[in-house]
Amino acid sequence: xxxxxxxxxxxxxxxxxxxxxxxxxxxxxxxxxxxxxxxxxxxxxxxxxxxxxxxxxxxxxxxxxxxxxxxxxxxxxxxxxxxxxxxxxxxxxxxxxxxxxxxxxxxxxxxxxxxxxxxxxxxxxxxxxxxxxxxxxxxxxxxxxxxxxxxxxxxxxxxxxxxxxxxxxxxxxxxxxxxxxxxxxxxxxxxxxxxxxxxxxxxxxxxxxxxxxxxxxxxxxxxxxxxxxxxxxx
Amino acid sequence: xxxxxxxxxxxxxxxxxxxxxxxxxxxxxxxxxxxxxxxxxxxxxxxxxxxxxxxxxxxxxxxxxxxxxxxxxxxxxxxxxxxxxxxxxxxxxxxxxxxxxxxxxxxxxxxxxxx
Numbered sequence: 001x002x003x004x005x006x007x008x009x010x011x012x013x014x015x016x017x018x019x020x021x022x023x024x025x026x027x028x029x030x031x032x033x034x035x036x037x038x039x040x041x042x043x044x045x046x047x048x049x050x051x052x053x054x055x056x057x058x059x060x061x062x063x064x065x066x067x068x069x070x071x072x073x074x075x076x077x078x079x080x081x082x083x084x085x086x087x088x089x090x091x092x093x094x095x096x097x098x099x100x101x102x103x104x105x106x107x108x109x110x111x112x113x114x115x116x117x118x119x120x121x122x123x124x125x126x127x128x129x130x131x132x133x134x135x136x137x138x139x140x141x142x143x144x145x146x147x148x149x150x151x152x153x154x155x156x157x158x159x160x161x162x163x164x165x166x167x168x169x170x171x172x173x174x175x176x177x178x179x180x181x182x183x184x185x186x187x188x189x190x191x192x193x194x195x196x197x198x199x200x201x202x203x204x205x206x207x208x209x210x211x212x213x214x215x216x217x218x219x220x221x222x223x224x225x226x227x228x229x230x231x232x233x234x
Numbered sequence: 235x236x237x238x239x240x241x242x243x244x245x246x247x248x249x250x251x252x253x254x255x256x257x258x259x260x261x262x263x264x265x266x267x268x269x270x271x272x273x274x275x276x277x278x279x280x281x282x283x284x285x286x287x288x289x290x291x292x293x294x295x296x297x298x299x300x301x302x303x304x305x306x307x308x309x310x311x312x313x314x315x316x317x318x319x320x321x322x323x324x325x326x327x328x329x330x331x332x333x334x335x336x337x338x339x340x341x342x343x344x345x346x347x348x349x
Contacts, residue, residue: 160316164236196312197236200246229247 002026002081004036007089009096010046017096019087026077033065033072033080033088049100056213059148063100064089069150069211091153093162106162107149107169113192114166114174119185135181142176142221144214145169151208151218157201164197168208168218171199175221178228190225190232199225240328242307249308256301256308263298292346299342303335 002024009017024039034054041047049072052058056074063072065080066087080086094102120129152158152167166174174193177183193199199222208218243249274281285291310331318324 157316192235194245194247195236196238196241196246196249196315198246200250201312226247226250230251233247234251 001084002036002077003085004040005085005087006040006047006099007096008047008099010098030076030078033063033075033077033086034061036077036086037072037088048098057146059146062091062148062150062153062213064092069154071148071150071213074213091149093153093159094149102153104149107147107152107167110152110162110166110170111147111173113198114170114177115185115189116173116177118177118180118183119188120182121184129182131181138179138181139176141216142172142179145172145176145216146214147173148213150211150213154207154211156205156207157203161197161201165201166193166198168202168222171202171225172216172218172221175225178225186228187232190229193225194229194233199229240325240332241311242304249311252304253308256305259297259301260305263294263301266294286346295346296343299339299346303339306335307332 004022004024005019006022007017008014008020022040022043024036024043026036026039032054034051037047037049037051049063050060051073052060054061054073056071059071061072062069065072065075066082066085068080069091070080072088077086088100090096090100090102094104094106097103147169149169151172152169155168157165158167174189178186178189183189202219202222204219206219209216209220212218238244238246241249243252270285271277286295311328314324314327314331318327
């Protein structure tokens, strides 16, 4: 039996959030945390959490498992369970709507701010805009982000200033377009980032790198943005 | 772009660069003072005063004071924006910090050239 402690909060009936204990029979198998949640939902179908693809592609089931953010669907029990216990909490720092479901509004607002789409003011060619294999290689480690918010919600700078600091996820995406040879808005993008909060509130804590379920490195991307800002302004 | 009016350089990029350059200057100055004290064990007033009477030492010291002022402004401004959320208290704290830095800087210059 696995002892699971899970964060519960239903704003319609609860005055405050609390931790509820569950005993889950995993039959000794090393299943994923998301499977454990399904077993718990069989016990209490009022339990709320987000999930969709259940294979680490959609980024819906980001949550805090025994203190570390990650995707429940690709995290096996053997990776997180300590002393037969598992504590599940919503992603830290975002408003809780119910149980493990958080309001991602601020996270998406910061994502929208960096204009996450290709901008090119030159006339469109008859076929697609071409890119050399070398230029395409520069996007590796950037385009794979699934916006699960595990990184930004583990970042203390994002906890303190979620309205001003873009956060690791948004900045990784920002660099994805700054590094794209087909994008011509580099200067405009950089001018939006040089204030003391948007990029520079990153203190190099690197929680983002430690938790990213896709193994990406937002801290390195932030460093590259800083290099571009410096090159542009000196 | 997030607007800011009480940070040192009015730009995150300039604050970031100033913070790094001033850190190097402060490290060099600290290293120099520590080594000087180690190599002059029986230090008396005349030697110490003689060191600070030289122009290069005054320039080096003033550079360190100015670096410390800028470094403290950038660093403490960041701390206030992270942890003090009510605007009135934050602006008040920032004003006190900036004024204190100014007072200490002028005081330091006076000591440097006063002896």
